[in-house]
Amino acid sequence: LIAAIRGNQSIDSGEIYCSANGQSEFVDENVPFYRRSVYEDLPTMDYFSKSRVDLNNEIQRECISELGITSFDYGWKYNGVSYLSINNKAKYLIRESSKKNYPYEKRRMHFNVLLNNSIPYTFFEVQKAYKSATEYFENKTLIGIKINIHKNKFEFFWQLLLKSYYFIVKNKSELLVLSILFSVILGKTSKNNIDNYFYFELVLFIIYLLILFNEKIKKYKMKKDTLFEKNVFMFNNIDIMDSYNKILNTIKNINNNFKLNGIFIVMLYWYVKNLLEDNS
Numbered sequence: 001l002i003a004a005i006r007g008n009q010s011i012d013s014g015e016i017y018c019s020a021n022g023q024s025e026f027v028d029e030n031v032p033f034y035r036r037s038v039y040e041d042l043p044t045m046d047y048f049s050k051s052r053v054d055l056n057n058e059i060q061r062e063c064i065s066e067l068g069i070t071s072f073d074y075g076w077k078y079n080g081v082s083y084l085s086i087n088n089k090a091k092y093l094i095r096e097s098s099k100k101n102y103p104y105e106k107r108r109m110h111f112n113v114l115l116n117n118s119i120p121y122t123f124f125e126v127q128k129a130y131k132s133a134t135e136y137f138e139n140k141t142l143i144g145i146k147i148n149i150h151k152n153k154f155e156f157f158w159q160l161l162l163k164s165y166y167f168i169v170k171n172k173s174e175l176l177v178l179s180i181l182f183s184v185i186l187g188k189t190s191k192n193n194i195d196n197y198f199y200f201e202l203v204l205f206i207i208y209l210l211i212l213f214n215e216k217i218k219k220y221k222m223k224k225d226t227l228f229e230k231n232v233f234m235f236n237n238i239d240i241m242d243s244y245n246k247i248l249n250t251i252k253n254i255n256n257n258f259k260l261n262g263i264f265i266v267m268l269y270w271y272v273k274n275l276l277e278d279n280s
Contacts, residue, residue: 001019001144001145001146001147001267001268001271002019002067002123002126002142002143002144002145003016003017003018003019003142003143003144003145003264003268004016004017004018004019004020004066004138004139004140004141004142004143005017005139005140005141005142005143005258006138006139006140006261007137007138007139007140008140009137009138010138010139012261014140014258014259015258015259015260015261015264016143016251016258016259016260016261016264017139017261017263017264018263018264018267019063019066019067019142020059020062020063020066020067021062021066021112021263022058022061022062022065022066024043024045024055024058024113025043025045025058026043026045026046026047027042027043027044027045027046028043038065038134040061040062040064040065040134040135041065042061043058043061044057044058044060044061045057045058055076055113055115056075056076059076059115060072064133064134065133065134065135066130066133066134066135066136066138066139067126067129067130067133067142068126068129068130068131068132068133068136069119069121069126069129069130071119071120071121072117072118072119072120073117073118073119073120074117074118075117076115076116076117077115077116077117078113078114078115079114079115079116079267079270080114080270081111081112081113081114082111082112082114082262082263082266083109083110083111083112084108084109084110084111084112084262084263085108085109085110086108086109112263114263114266114267114270116267116270116271116274123142123144123146123226123227124219124222126142127142127222127226130142141226142226143226143227143228144226144227144228145227145228145230145247145251145268145271146227146228146229146230147229147230147231147232147247147271147272147275148229148230148231148232149232149275149276149279150231150232150233151279156231156233174212177208178205178208178209178212181201181204181205181208182205184201185198185201185202185205228250228251230246230247230250232247232275232276238276240272240273240276240277243272243276244268244269244272244273247268247272248260248265248268251268
C-alpha cells in the first residue's frame with residue numbers, strides 16, 4: 001500500500017494520506033484554466049455524455065499528476081464512499097461578540113469515493129517517478145506499507161526460501177563479478193604468484209566492493225525510512241480488526257510528528273481487509 005505524507009502547500013500538511021487524491025470535475029468549455037494548464041488538469045468527465053460517466057479516468061488523471069505513473073494492472077475496484085466534514089470553532093477572532101455571529105472559523109463538507117488498484121512497478125520505481133510528477137509538491141514523501149500473509153508455518157518458511165532465491169537472481173551479476181575477482185585474487189595468493197597486476201586486481205576488487213556496498217546501504221536506508229513491513233500469520237486464528245489495529249499502531253509509531261488522516265485510516269482498513277479475505 002502506497003501512502004503519502006502531504007506537503008507544506010497542501011491543505012492537510014504533514015498528514016499521512018492516500019497515494020493519490022483530487023477534486024473530480026466535469027469538463028466545461030467556459031473554464032479558461034483547462035485550456036491553459038497541463039494535460040493532467042483537464043477533467044475526463046462530460047456531464048452531457050450519452051454514454052457512461054464514471055470516475056475511473058479521473059483517478060488515473062490524479063495518479064499521473066501526483067505519482068507520475070500511468071500503467072495499472074487491472075480495472076479500478078470501488079471500495080465505497082466516505083463523508084468528511086470540518087467544523088472548527090473560531091479561535092482567532094478579536095471581538096468576542098463576533099463569535100456569536102460567526103462561531104466557526106471554516107466549514108468544509110465533501111464525499112470521497114474510495115478506489116484501489118495494482119501497478120506493475122516496485123515501490124522504489126514509484127518513488128523515482130513521483131519526483132518528476134506535475135503535482136510533486138503536494139507530497140513531502142511517499143511511504144510504503146507491505147503486509148506479508150502466511151497461511152501456515154510451511155508457507156512462511158517457503159516464502160523465506162523464495163525470497164533468498166529471488167535475491168540471488170536479482171543480484172546474480174554483482175555476485176558473479178565478485179566471485180570471479182575473489183577467485184582470481186585467492187588463486188594468485190595461494191600460488192604465491194604476486195606481481196604488479198595482482199595489486200591492480202586487488203584495488204579493482206576493493207573499489208567494486210565499496211561501490212556495491214555504498215549502493216546497498218543507500219537502498220537499505222531508503223527502505224528503512226520509507227517502507228514498513230509486517231508479517232501476519234493466518235494460522236493463529238486471525239481476526240481482521242485485531243490485525244488491522246496492530247498494523248495501524250505500527251504506522252502510528254513511524255513518526256510522532258505525522259498525523260494519520262481519517263481517509264487514510266479508512267483506506268488502510270480496506271487494504272488489510274481485502275488482503276486477508278483474498279488469502280483466507
